[in-house]
Amino acid sequence: MEKMSAAISDIMVMTKRNVTRYIRLPQLLVFNAMLNVVLLLLFNYVFGGAIQKGGIPYIQYFLPGFLAQTVVFGSTQTSVGIAEDLSKGLIDRFRSLPMARPAFLTGRVIADGIRYALLILLMIGVGLAAGFRFENGLVPAIVAVLLVILFGVALTWIGVFIGISVKNQETAQVAGFVWVFPLVFASSLYVPIATMPHWLQYFANVNPVTSMAGVIRALFLGSNPAAGGASLAKYLWQILVWDAGLMLVFIPLSVRRYVQLAK
Numbered sequence: 001m002e003k004m005s006a007a008i009s010d011i012m013v014m015t016k017r018n019v020t021r022y023i024r025l026p027q028l029l030v031f032n033a034m035l036n037v038v039l040l041l042l043f044n045y046v047f048g049g050a051i052q053k054g055g056i057p058y059i060q061y062f063l064p065g066f067l068a069q070t071v072v073f074g075s076t077q078t079s080v081g082i083a084e085d086l087s088k089g090l091i092d093r094f095r096s097l098p099m100a101r102p103a104f105l106t107g108r109v110i111a112d113g114i115r116y117a118l119l120i121l122l123m124i125g126v127g128l129a130a131g132f133r134f135e136n137g138l139v140p141a142i143v144a145v146l147l148v149i150l151f152g153v154a155l156t157w158i159g160v161f162i163g164i165s166v167k168n169q170e171t172a173q174v175a176g177f178v179w180v181f182p183l184v185f186a187s188s189l190y191v192p193i194a195t196m197p198h199w200l201q202y203f204a205n206v207n208p209v210t211s212m213a214g215v216i217r218a219l220f221l222g223s224n225p226a227a228g229g230a231s232l233a234k235y236l237w238q239i240l241v242w243d244a245g246l247m248l249v250f251i252p253l254s255v256r257r258y259v260q261l262a263k
């Protein structure tokens with residue numbers, strides 16, 4: 001019990017360290033937020049007129065999926081941040097301290113979860129200004145936001161593993177985007193899956209981004225056709241399985257890699 005209490009305390013210290021870093025270097029959040037705002041507005045107003053959803057404004061279809069994209073791309077920053085700490089020898093200093101082994105990694109993930117929450121709220125605000133409207137009540141919307149943050153946390157462990165496995169920040173950035181782009185663009189995020197080639201539809205249907213976008217649309221829009229025929233029950237169990245699977249695989253891999261660095 002005492003060890004668990006100490007581990008939780010260490011994790012909170014590391015979380016505070018990463019959150020404080022965002023506060024002291026606000027440009028990290030500001031430019032990330034600006035990029036997401038620009039992408040949201042560009043895709044909505046550039047592609048919105050060409051991609052029709054039965055007369056429903058494109059923003060109703062696009063914004064829920066874009067929230068999933070926000071955390072997917074956000075996870076690549078974790079890879080770069082971890083690689084930066086590793087290259088500066090900061091991780092070596094932390095390992096020399098009497099602290100729980102997973103504290104450094106877990107603290108980073110929790111801090112990134114807070115970052116995701118702020119970005120998601122900002123994107124929702126921009127979406128509302130662009131014409132998006134919730135059609136299924138406040139509680140389902142809150143549940144959707146919590147689920148997309150959980151999805152981001154699961155993906156962040158992939159970013160942690162990549163960041164702690166590569167040798168520099170440039171490699172971490174490239175390695176992060178290699179797996180991100182297929183997930184984002186071969187999904188129902190931008191367009192309905194039915195418009196894709198048949199061979200690509202198989203991948204898109206099992207893509208976790210498709211499942212996450214489907215859950216958000218169903219919770220935000222309810223029975224609105226803009227939800228793309230999304231079934232909440234279908235997509236909900238899929239994304240929960242994905243979340244659990246990713247964390248069960250990449251948390252042990254990340255901790256093991258972290259321990260190996262000390263040898």
